[in-house]
Amino acid sequence: MQIDFFMTLLISLGLTLAFELAFCLLFKVRGFYDIILVILVNVFTNPPVVFTHNILQRSTALPPVVIVLVLETAVIVIEGFCYKFYARSIKHPFWISIGANMFSYFAGLLTLNII
Amino acid sequence: MGKKPIKKITHLIFACALLISLLSGFAIADVIWEPPDDFYMSHANECQYVNRSFYANGKNGYLEIFSKPGGISLGFSENGEIYHVQFSYKLGDEDWGVLEYSESGDKLVPRDDGDYKTGWIKLSDTVLKYDYLSFEEEHKLEYKPYDGDYTELSGIKNIVIWTFPRSGENCGTLDEIDNNFTVESVYTDSDGLKWGYISYYYGHKNFWVCLSDPQNFSIAAADIEIPPMHTPDPGFVPRSSSKDMTKTIIICISSVVLITAVLIVILGKKKIKAAK
Numbered sequence: 230m231q232i233d234f235f236m237t238l239l240i241s242l243g244l245t246l247a248f249e250l251a252f253c254l255l256f257k258v259r260g261f262y263d264i265i266l267v268i269l270v271n272v273f274t275n276p277p278v279v280f281t282h283n284i285l286q287r288s289t290a291l292p293p294v295v296i297v298l299v300l301e302t303a304v305i306v307i308e309g310f311c312y313k314f315y316a317r318s319i320k321h322p323f324w325i326s327i328g329a330n331m332f333s334y335f336a337g338l339l340t341l342n343i344i
Numbered sequence: 345m346g347k348k349p350i351k352k353i354t355h356l357i358f359a360c361a362l363l364i365s366l367l368s369g370f371a372i373a374d375v376i377w378e379p380p381d382d383f384y385m386s387h388a389n390e391c392q393y394v395n396r397s398f399y400a401n402g403k404n405g406y407l408e409i410f411s412k413p414g415g416i417s418l419g420f421s422e423n424g425e426i427y428h429v430q431f432s433y434k435l436g437d438e439d440w441g442v443l444e445y446s447e448s449g450d451k452l453v454p455r456d457d458g459d460y461k462t463g464w465i466k467l468s469d470t471v472l473k474y475d476y477l478s479f480e481e482e483h484k485l486e487y488k489p490y491d492g493d494y495t496e497l498s499g500i501k502n503i504v505i506w507t508f509p510r511s512g513e514n515c516g517t518l519d520e521i522d523n524n525f526t527v528e529s530v531y532t533d534s535d536g537l538k539w540g541y542i543s544y545y546y547g548h549k550n551f552w553v554c555l556s557d558p559q560n561f562s563i564a565a566a567d568i569e570i571p572p573m574h575t576p577d578p579g580f581v582p583r584s585s586s587k588d589m590t591k592t593i594i595i596c597i598s599s600v601v602l603i604t605a606v607l608i609v610i611l612g613k614k615k616i617k618a619a620k
Contacts, residue, residue, distance in 0.1 A: 233411070233416055234589065234593055235589075235593070235596075238593075238597075262611060262614070262615065265611065266608065266611055269604050269607050269608050269611065270604075270608065272600060272604045273600075273601055273604040273605060273608065276597045276600055276601070277597055277601055280593065280594075280597055311608060314612060315608055315611055315612035315615060316615075317615055317618075
């Protein structure tokens with residue numbers, strides 16, 4: 230793994246933050262603390278997931294779909310619990326987590342295809 | 345509007361279409377293929393046209409391929425593989441060449457029919473493959489101008505195109521030739537076969553035809569010495585010359601995770617206080 234992986238991490242985090250924040254705002258997540266929480270939760274989960282994805286893809290023969298599915302599920306659960314315990318105005322933390330992550334994943338795929 | 349203006353406009357459109365198609369036809373004929381490489385695209389003006397093939401010949405038995413001149417390592421190719429380098433770039437004292445490669449397991453190989461990527465190599469880790477320019481350097485003084493009338497080729501179909509006389513490498517055939525076919529130089533090999541050099545003919549560049557035996561696919565190749573290649577020591581595994589940053593990346597990610605976890609907890613405590 231070389232220096233350019235930092236760029237991969239930054240781009241990935243930037244895109245994830247943009248898509249998940251947009252989704253959360255669209256689904257009426259409001260208030261300074263909850264917006265900060267969404268940002269922190271994504272900074273907490275995204276870099277380790279991108280790193281683990283990269284490692285698993287290179288060092289195992291697991292199908293890419295399985296890797297993505299396992300990692301995304303873990304992220305959804307962790308983010309869901311974070312919203313459940315620490316958010317102030319998020320009424321359905323797990324649905325928000327599922328929606329935001331699915332939206333972010335597919336919007337990311339679309340963006341990469343367009344680029 | 346009368347009939348005449350419509351006719352004029354039709355003629356004008358037809359003339360424009362003809363002009364555009366002719367111009368684009370000429371432009372296509374002179375197009376130089378450019379590699380779809382980010383570094384090349386942004387430094388095209390500083391790159392030199394090479395268009396020659398090279399044997400991989402890294403000093404440790406492997407050729408290392410990089411993302412750009414002086415960039416990160418993309419992997420290794422075994423010595424002896426042949427890569428085509430379209431352009432070169434000088435970085436300090438080092439000449440770098442851009443190439444196309446495919447992945448085969450954990451090795452990199454010259455571009456195959458599947459997916460391919462572009463990369464850069466140090467030309468000092470290669471050996472030039474003998475080609476028409478090498479042949480020209482060696483035999484230029486023996487070239488003679490062509491003074492024939494093309495009767496040896498007239499009416500002949502499937503004229504074999506050779507990379508250079510006695511190369512043993514042909515690149516297809518030409519159907520019957522027309523007036524655009526011009527032999528610029530003639531070379532007579534040691535067996536008395538006459539060869540004609542053509543710099544351009546309908547998309548084919550810098551090639552030779554055997555004027556004495558134009559349809560023969562099996563003209564024996566001359567012995568061209570392939571330079572000895574560096575071989576890897578037994579059990580040697582090539583290691584990237586770029587710095588491995590895995591540990592640094594793990595430390596950075598762990599720090600970020602720890603800091604954000606603390607911040608999330610602090611934020612949660614503020615929530616509890618606010619609720620009280």
